[in-house]
Amino acid sequence: MSEKVWLQMPAGVERIDCPDGTVVYASARFHWKIRLDRDSVKHQAAMAAGAVEIEDPNEAS
Amino acid sequence: MAGYSVSDEAFIRRGRGGFAGGGGGGVGSGSSALLFPKNVSGSDTGAPYGVIEFQNSQSSGLPIWGASNAGMTMIRKIKVTSPDQTGYYAQFWMAQGSFTGGNYHGCHPYPQNQSNSGTTHWWEIACESADFIDFQGNQPGSPNNPQVVNAGSTLTQIYIVTRSGANSKTLTFYPDASDTSSPHFIQRNATTAGYGEGNPSIRVVIGDSPWFASFQHERFGGTKDAIKIFNEPLTLSDALSEAANFGALTTSAGAAAIWWGKNGFNTVDDLTCSYGTGRSFTRTDSSNVLSTTTRL
Numbered sequence: 001m002s003e004k005v006w007l008q009m010p011a012g013v014e015r016i017d018c019p020d021g022t023v024v025y026a027s028a029r030f031h032w033k034i035r036l037d038r039d040s041v042k043h044q045a046a047m048a049a050g051a052v053e054i055e056d057p058n059e060a061s
Numbered sequence: 062m063a064g065y066s067v068s069d070e071a072f073i074r075r076g077r078g079g080f081a082g083g084g085g086g087g088v089g090s091g092s093s094a095l096l097f098p099k100n101v102s103g104s105d106t107g108a109p110y111g112v113i114e115f116q117n118s119q120s121s122g123l124p125i126w127g128a129s130n131a132g133m134t135m136i137r138k139i140k141v142t143s144p145d146q147t148g149y150y151a152q153f154w155m156a157q158g159s160f161t162g163g164n165y166h167g168c169h170p171y172p173q174n175q176s177n178s179g180t181t182h183w184w185e186i187a188c189e190s191a192d193f194i195d196f197q198g199n200q201p202g203s204p205n206n207p208q209v210v211n212a213g214s215t216l217t218q219i220y221i222v223t224r225s226g227a228n229s230k231t232l233t234f235y236p237d238a239s240d241t242s243s244p245h246f247i248q249r250n251a252t253t254a255g256y257g258e259g260n261p262s263i264r265v266v267i268g269d270s271p272w273f274a275s276f277q278h279e280r281f282g283g284t285k286d287a288i289k290i291f292n293e294p295l296t297l298s299d300a301l302s303e304a305a306n307f308g309a310l311t312t313s314a315g316a317a318a319i320w321w322g323k324n325g326f327n328t329v330d331d332l333t334c335s336y337g338t339g340r341s342f343t344r345t346d347s348s349n350v351l352s353t354t355t356r357l
Contacts, residue, residue, distance in 0.1 A: 012175075014191065014200045022254070025191035025200075028175040029149055030276060034190050035162030057275045058159040 002037035007051040009034055018045040033057050089335070090308060091325025093353035097268050097281030103148025103177035105278050109348030112268035113332055115321065118155070121340065123265065123292045123320050125155050125164065125257045126230065132223035132294030134318070136238075136304045138286040140357055141170060141182075143213030148177035151270040151279035153220065155263050160272040162190050164261040168220045168234040168247070169279070170210040175201045177277050183207040184236035186249045189256055193232075193249040206244035208236050215286075215357045217304045223294045228254045238304045241297060265290070265321075265342075268351070286357040287325060289336070293318035310336055325356055 009024075009032040016024040024042045026032045033054065036043045101108040119125065127133040135153055149172060156165035166188040172179020183204070186193045191200060194207045201207075219235040230251040235241045264271070267288075270279040287307035291314075295303065299312040307324040310316040321342065324335040329351045332342040344351065 012202070014202050025189050027191050028201075029171075029187070029192060029279075030160060030190065058272065
């Protein structure tokens with residue numbers, strides 16, 4: 001199982017359609033923070049869209 | 062359609078929802094409704110937390126996708142306090158105690174401006190790290206006939222979740238049961254692979270988001286008069302029948318699948334099921350922000 005990591009998506013990017021047909025979703029509700037498998041196509045697509053890895057927001061509170 | 066009295070314990074005992082603790086008979090109706098406060102501000106994280114909740118529901122007859130892994134149903138009579146509160150709402154969650162990006166779903170008002178500064182709202186389904194706000198499952202950035210929240214109006218609402226496979230769930234929210242025609246509902250066909258699978262630990266939370274400290278408070282901001290939660294997906298026809306009368310279980314499917322419900326509240330701690338399942342919610346509200354008010 002791939003490691004799950006938190007990403008900060010660029011504000012306003014609520015979906016990314018990935019090459020394999022899957023979709024990455026993000027929400028203003030969660031401040032555009034998402035959690036994905038590091039080795040996944042979704043992670044690659046999110047990083048390509050400008051996402052950056054961040055610490056777990058649950059730990060930051 | 063035959064009616065099944067909430068005090069007809071012998072009938073209800075046969076139901077799949079079952080009893081958690083042996084249960085007494087139904088209590089009929091409570092004298093009051095529950096009043097949940099509004100957000101202090103849209104971005105606030107410091108105000109008190111006040112919810113009613115049932116933790117580890119997966120161990121007591123209500124996993125995230127229902128008792129048979131086929132879905133669940135929630136019906137409620139509520140009023141959003143007028144004017145709308147600023148920011149996000151949380152009026153019904155099946156969720157975990159912290160935000161993990163998965164393993165949750167629910168239905169609430171959602172700010173039209175997609176921000177915790179928003180003061181006007183659409184009805185939404187929340188799941189899959191996203192928000193869906195119309196009958197086509199569009200996100201807030203590209204709405205098509207979203208359903209506007211009219212604060213101050215009493216509404217009976219229906220939320221039906223079905224699961225046909227690990228990668229296929231359909232969540233449908235009718236924010237006004239008096240009109241269930243298209244486009245007057247919100248629907249999300251959740252196809253995220255494995256979403257919510259593996260029988261995660263779940264709590265049913267009404268009143269705020271348990272992860273508020275990491276993001277913002279998302280209070281209920283309104284009145285809850287009555288609710289029925291079923292651990293199976295009802296047909297819309299049966300759900301409409303159940304929605305028309307909180308004083309009874311009106312369908313055989315509903316009587317078989319009732320998990321917990323309330324037909325009014327005598328106090329803020331009157332949280333034992335009105336329909337005889339014996340289950341009780343817990344009030345997590347150390348600052349006593351919840352109160353009772355006149356029934357809707």
